[in-house]
Amino acid sequence: MSSAPERATPRSRGKAARAPLNRDAIVTAALAEIDAKGLEGLSMRRLGSALGVEAMALYHHFPSKGELLDGVMERLLAEAELPPSGSMPALERLRTFVRSYRQIAIRHPHAFVLLAVRRFNTEAAFALYERILDALDEAGFDAVHSARLFRLIGYYASGAGLAEIASRSQEPDATPVHLETFSDRQRFPRVAAVARYLRANSLDAVFEFGLDLLFDEIRKQAAVGKRGREAGSGE
């Protein structure tokens, strides 16, 4: 989805007649590059030549690689789905959000690391925060509990996404022991016994289990103690 970069001239096929760059087009190319070659595979020089331009041209649109990566984060975040108020109960909307957040990791395993590691400091991130906190408010939670559940949901979504990446992708330069194929029953019998349920193809079930557990508890909290149940050590 999201905005397609507009081509100014109809004759933009040779690199001579290229339309002028813009931030959207650069972010699109950067995400494609990361998806294809990994986060380490993105360099300003390679990105430039993918766009038919010298690397230094990019600095006219982004002051640094860091801000370009923030742009990629915003693009990823735009793939998160939080249904509008009224379409379904608040907690169901949040559940949908967490599911869609995990899907970002599955669709963009290399780029998702950015969401886990870099600060969310962009406008789009704050707009998303606002909507999540709105849903928690709608579910009846006060500021203290909204903050706590916001964090809890975030921890789970982030951890689940990272687990997808770790389970499905291979770090080529790492020590060669693999959970997927693990079977040393002598030394790690418990790991061997459980390994088959830890594999990547079990992650869907594991994720839904955890999500149910979390939201069951959240629902209970919403029904019982919400609004005004102070619980110390706020600041």
Add this chain to the structure above:
Amino acid sequence: MSSAPERATPRSRGKAARAPLNRDAIVTAALAEIDAKGLEGLSMRRLGSALGVEAMALYHHFPSKGELLDGVMERLLAEAELPPSGSMPALERLRTFVRSYRQIAIRHPHAFVLLAVRRFNTEAAFALYERILDALDEAGFDAVHSARLFRLIGYYASGAGLAEIASRSQEPDATPVHLETFSDRQRFPRVAAVARYLRANSLDAVFEFGLDLLFDEIRKQAAVGKRGREAGSGE
């Protein structure tokens, strides 16, 4: 506390009379470098000169920077505390583990990212898995539920650790909007209302809240449905 690197000669003070390098000493220096200057600040060249050696000497002990980073991960993991069986109830031991895992993030904010982003493929990681799964077994869970709770606990621990990093450290190259000082009540009123409970100094309370919520639910599962309650879609 882990092994101190042995100095072979008593007269090792000039760089001429340096004791021969070993993996432990290199990992110690690498972690110190990461703690001091961040993950991007670690280069084989700088690490070499910190050890009084050419960068290329390190390749005699580690085949690549990736395997060195695996060594740093093992060192970090050694700081995780999982009390021995019998010292306290199994679920309390796991709770202690999650708390200590978060402390790794607080002590080593830059290096912790490695634990979140790289695969755990080392011996030490598998040994830790084994002990966690042992505790879950002791608490009465079968293989399916052990796997699910193993993941759930991992997601929470990982997410909580990353939140510590994101909240406390500053990415200098990022877009300059900060939650810590946020107060745009016009555009993001809910964020503004909750911001004070999302700040870094609230994270202790938030973490303990989530931990209680998680382990309350885990305890209930252990009491009721454990051992043999199959729940579909295993493989």
Add this chain to the structure above:
DNA sequence: ACCTGAACACCGTTCAAGT
């Protein structure tokens, strides 16, 4: 306004050589 070219100060890693 938008982009280029050269340069600066770096990277990880290979490879042959030294002791």
Add this chain to the structure above:
DNA sequence: ACCTGAACACCGTTCAAGT
């Protein structure tokens, strides 16, 4: 066995210059 030196193929970014 352990380390060095030179080299290769890269980096992000600055700066002056071009159109």
